Amino acid sequence: MDEIPPKANSPSASYNIMKEVMTYRKISAHEHVGISKWIPIEEQIDIADRLGIEKQVISFPIVTGSGKMGTPEEFRDCNNVVLKAMKQNPDRYLGSCFVNPVYGKESLEEIKRCMDQGMIGLKVYNQVKLNDPLFYPIIEKFIDLNMIILMHAVCGIGFGGHRTKYGNRQPEASIPEDFVDAAKRYPEAMFQYAHTGGGGDWEYACKAIQDFPNIYVDTSGSNNCGNMIDYALKYLGEERLFFGTDGSYYQGVGTILASNLNEAQKKKIFFENFNNILRKAGNHVN
Amino acid sequence: MLIDINANIGHWPFQQTNCNTCQALLERMNKFGVDISVVSNMNGIFYKDTQAANEELHNEIISDQRFRDRFIPFAIINPIYTGWQNDLEICSTKMGAKGIRLYPLYHDYKLSDPSCIELVRSARDRGMIVAFTLRMVDRRPRSWMDIDKEWSLEDLVPIIKEVPDAKYLVLNISRGTKLSIEETKLFKDTDIVFDTSGRNISNLGELINTYGKDMFAFGTHSPILDYLTGLLRIESLRDSEADEATKKLLRSGNAKRILGI
Secondary structure, eight states: OOOOOOOOOOOOOOHHHHHHHHHHHHEEEEEHHHHHHOOOOOHOOOOOHHHHHHEEEEEOOOOOSSSSSOOOOHHHHHHHHHHHHHSSSTTTTTEEEEEEEEEEHHHHHHHHHHHHHHEEEEEEEESOOOTTTTHHHHHHHHHHHHHHHEEOOOOOTTTTOSSSTTTSSOSSSBBBBHHHHHHHHHHTTTEEEEESSSSOHHHHHHHHTTTTTEEEEEEOOOOOOOHHHHHHHHOOOOEEEEEOOOOOOHHHHHHHHHOOOHHHHHHHHIIIHHHHHHHTTOOOOO | EEEEEEEEEEEOTOOOOOSOOOHHHHHHHHHHHHOOOEETTTTTHHHHSSHHHHHHHHHHHOOHHHHHHHEEEOOOOOOOTTTTHHHHHHHHHOOOEEEEEEEEHTOOTTTTTTTHHHHHHHHHHHHHHHESSSSOOSTOOOOSOOOOOOGGGGGGGHHHHSSTEEEEEEOOOOSSOOOOOOHHHHHHHHHHESSSSSSTTTTTTHHHHHHHHEEOOOOOOBTBOOOOOOHHHHHOOOOOOOOHHHHHIIIIIIHHHHOOO
């Protein structure tokens, strides 16, 4: 066998990634403020500016196991942080309200307080599964509001997952089948399956929810698998995918840019699909 | 010029991947303006005899002049499997391998294993680069048949201390970049290049300040990860973080230097 000389015939390709990045308007459908060790607001705005992200949908959820129980006082404090960020950056942030359905009456009161101050949706975490009856009045409220419910999702068959010998780190978090239960019971509600790139098995998730058109997904997360966007498109179609960041801004943009989606599909995922959700309640971006 | 120092062909046995042949990778390189890719065959992670994977890669590369021009092969060597010395010799002298990739977690040995140290020293003596991938996939959604460990930068400290005059690529940095002052000095004093594919390259401007502009180079970890995030981290740097000369180092200059091309 002959030695291969490492020649470099430049392809002179003229791909300009930043030009393409700035081609697309963007709404991140999944971002946070206030969480310990999270990216400070000033840095979030700076990264968003670099990547042409106009709006970020922010929330401040409490994680079970964080030492906080998600009491009404605690979730009000979280939402106040979001409201403050919204007021300080009205052109950049859209707020999502966080509540704990264990406290039903207080949750509904808090939803009203937050919506009255301009929030546009709900973000819920792992205190109660999405298909738990405790959630019913909240889901019904969001049907009335014509707003989407972003639910933290896990789909672990690997480390810390729900189908693994290594132990389930979030036993009360919602798995795809919980989303399906809720979507079946409330076909008129809108659910956002969180962060396909957030460490869950996105193949499993896409297949599990494919037949339920009121379950959308955001493609945020740090695990920017090469085939994730194309796979999600294959199973869910181009109308049910939202661009999101969840702290992983470069991955959020990079996965979509590198996918095989055409330009029109990228426009939908980066901006139009989520804006159409916002439009239902009159909260869309012009 | 743009050089990707972390590309793969071959199969990932637990998940279908796209663009995992030389032809498909070349098309992707052309689409996104990548001139050269440092490439290995992932099959070698799973074959007991990794040389079979190196031969597959070699045969694919020599099958087309375009591949010869655009790909730089790295061999996968398992130092606890018999015959690796001959394999290294063949990869170095007859297959054009500029470096080797080691997968201790998959091949079930420790970096302190005498065979591993001997392999790294042998690569050093041949002028070959030694590449460590800190993780192939995120362990959270991995297959139930896959390994459950990932490495941090600090896990490489023992081998770097053992063979400080070797040249290293550290790829897909995903579990922390913070080292002690002593460890940071060790890394900075060694000829090491980190690729930009890993999730912990979240603030490249800050990392350049910590480690220096000579220690980073564009990498994709393709086809496991998406093809553009590693590039986006470079091209979105502000002028105050990386001037054009520094970006040229990140795009190709640092890769050229360590590869000797």
